[in-house]
Amino acid sequence: MIQTARRALEVIAAALVVGLILVTCVDVVGRYLFNAPLRGAYDLTQILLGALVFAALPLVTARGGHVEVDLFLSLMPARAARVLGVAAAVVTALVLVYFAFRLGFKVEDDVTTGRATQGIGFPLWTLGAVGLVSCVASAIVALARKPE
Structure with a gap:
């Protein structure tokens, strides 16, 4: 099931890139x-780019592709490095849950006010909802991922 979800997100991200190119x-x-x-x-460019970021977020989290500074990690004992890896995963998950929490307020506000893009009238709450789901999924992935 995880491989299927990963593959689906990869296909969605690729389709979004193709959409950006075509537009x-x-x-x-x-x-x-x-x-x-x-x-x-x-x-359309703004919508596709935002959707691309949110589609790729769980993939980047699963691969451990976020920017990290590990100047002293190689000098530490393996156990300390593992503890730091777990701590980093917890901090990452907490930040992503906070983002999801804030996006929830944004989605609620956008639904209430009916905010949409000016050019084509795309409802902004939909992109916020995608972001909320993406942040929650990424937080779960961050906690489930084995630290290196």
Whole structure:
């Protein structure tokens, strides 16, 4: 099941990158060759990029791909390094849960006010909800991942 979820997120992330490329190409070609830019290209780019970040977050967490500074880790005993790895995982999970918590307020506010993008009217709460789910999933992955 985990492999299926990972593969699905990889496919979604790849599709989002392709979508970003297509939106940019269509907008540039339309703008410079036909004097007709893609309507809502700016909104679409923002939405796709935000969705890409949230789709990739659990993948990056699972691979241990977040930025780390480990200047002294190689000088420490293995047990101390493991303890620091567990502590880092807990801190990462707590930060991600906090992000999810704050996104929950943002989603509630966006639903209540009906906020949407200006160009195409895309409801912003949907992207916030995706981010909330992504942060919760990433926090779980951070805790479940074995420290190196």
